[in-house]
Amino acid sequence: MTNDLQELLASVPTGLFINGEFVDAESGSTFEVINPSTGTALAQVAAASASDAQRGFDAVCQAQAEWAATPARERSEILHRTYEYLLEHEDELTLLQSAELGRALADSRAEVAYGAEFFRWFAEEAVRIRGDYRHAPGGDARLVTVRQPVGPCLAITPWNFPLAMGARKIAPALAAGCTIAIKPASKTPLTMLFLAQALREAGLPKGLLSVLPTADSANVSALLEDPRLRKFTFTGSTQVGQELAAQASKRSINTSLELGGNAPYVVFEDADIDAAAKAVAVAKMRGAGQVCIAANRFLVQESIKDEFVERVVKVIQEFTLGPGTAESSDYGPLSGKDQVDKVTELVDDALDHGAQRLLGDSLPEGLDNGGYYYPATVLTNVGEGARIHSEEIFGPVVVVDTFSDEGEALAKANDTQFGLAAYVFTQDMDRALRVAEGIEAGMVAVNKGGLSNAAAPFGGVKESGLGREGGFEGIDEYLETKFIALPL
Template structure:
């Protein structure tokens, strides 16, 4: 099966200027299956020189691409959408192999990620400025929207399809060229996506893909180049901070989608069964390896035992195994380091006084598996409440008042996503306004939607992806001052 869905040898290289090629001196790195550690493929390992050549290609293509008809750009995205939809099973298997998620969940990501191409294919023809009279009537004000220019798009390993389409879609629609640096752990899906876009008719040089094991060197070199005008990064907050510092000299436009520490608030009046359903979605999507994953469960004292018991029963029934095997609910974590990190947080929480309800250990044998885990009575100061877990662990703490819940929910440097379960509409409105998060889900555990702006505040970054706002990140505004009409010279 793996050989059938893996990109062919020619499509495991660098994609620069519309063609596949080897990396400098033929360098490669290996991509492994997290289910057993076996080698899936060798991929070209791009150098700084390769990255600069990719930027050269993007710069060379920028003027013509910016001048292309918006309808043509939209039609290319629509053709890519149709091609991806026809290859959903193939792409899902590939993603499951390199990342670990179940094939069923990978199909969901292909469908979700593909919707960004459909959405931005329709937004390409809706880029507009404005015309107005100056307040004093003496002149006219015209604004024109222009593509920002060549972009560097850095995608993470946990959603190798959706994080690519969420950045590439608006860049293509806006008329920007780009260099994409996929995650070293999961580059195969992006390489397959590049091949699809090429087949859909994207002109040479508009999209350039450079996998690398030397990401820090590459990004530093590109961000020092004045020709690069935009950087969109999804990843950890520490790396995001470093990229922001590197941007100071050339001042490119930045979009940063960084870490999260999502609170999941369950009030006494909530439908507990619905809250458990939402918790399973918010926690277990992608084995918990998501920046939007529910990280801290803050549950009112009146329903905490019921909620934790029902959640533990659901979590304990989940089947752990290879993502490609039938009947599996939870695949492996991405690597051994991830397993150690998750287990350390769990053992520290138990040492701090938390009660282990279910799970709490890695699965013995090959691969990077961790049992779905529920902890109850987790002390607020425990480390598991202060950092991203990025694993299938639900720490439950108890609160007694709405004010306490809001205070504890906001006591974090992060501000990406939050979840609220309550039957009280007035409370839902108060919480949406008082929670310091870019996205708030009310009585739902699934908030991501291509038609909605995705992004956070505080240390979770800035900028938005998706929605009407998504294309704005790739456009500059020029204001043109015009004299009032109707006044003839001479």
């Protein structure tokens, strides 16, 4: 462990964040945070019990009324100061994320900018919440609507974007006048605790935010039974999200979900093949493929399949696999042994179904240090029935399939229960728009490998979720519309 990382870890809080303070769990319990690059412990973090979680939620409930009455400009200024704080501490946050997630430094640095941007965006949206005033068509009444905060919120976030996933829930909630309790993933709690520290430094009043890391997620999800909870927001696996949403629906809790993906990456024969191959660096290799919007199924028109595959292999071969905190690494390990096992199972099953492996037979030398590494892999000719066609890979694996025409491309792209993101490559803009409109996904990127932007709505259709985060739409998830009827 480098001296820089040791110094950073010594400064990062490891307690629960409740009522503006970092505190131990009542029982003194902790859990280990593991460095995926080495398989060794980075830190011991306080483990919230059900009692601790209730204490944290009590604090946000008690603070709700006063925060809802706080002028929007005051809320906005706190969020903007948080944005500035995060950018001022970009180097520390970059290193911290790469240490606890194993992600390459360049990808972590990009997330700092992305995550911070949610605080700037919603600082601006906080002062633009508006209602409406109009006359009834019959001329007998005035119709007034106002937007009000939905109330105390509960958020659960995943490990793969430990800053941004929290930022795009916390920022709009606070902007709207809501208080919020949040459970970060047990693999990556340190970044969220750093964010809590940033908000405190920016002047966030006590009680508005509780951060509740735990090794037992049931301790926090039990808060879905609390009658004061008015909003539940979750990012994570489809199965877990649906189970928790079903629990929330018993009490009609406002719910938004960002769940799994199975993104198609459609390349037509008239595409710029070089650009389509190079975009794989973002669409698949970012975060070692552990991204919910990562391209999962590469659908390439038959006439260009061989050329596309050859160029993709060359692009990926230029990537260096190594420890997340090493400057020389282009991509790092997976987040844990569980991820390695899952990706291995999917690839082995594909090989059993006749797949040809063009890249990824073995790890580079020197990566046998206990870290959770998986080599970048390219597969073609995967037979029907292979799990890799229908399951989210969450690893650096490119699976290439073919199609004959536009109709078949759309049919294959939509042959999934998921609908989060999609990618289309063609130089025919009429076709690009037709296919983008025809693909069943909440987001479509045309001739590019990335699409996330704090100013744009993020979310999916079908079993990829409910609601939208970011953009003008993002704050609506934390507001209720009230109608006031007045005589004319």
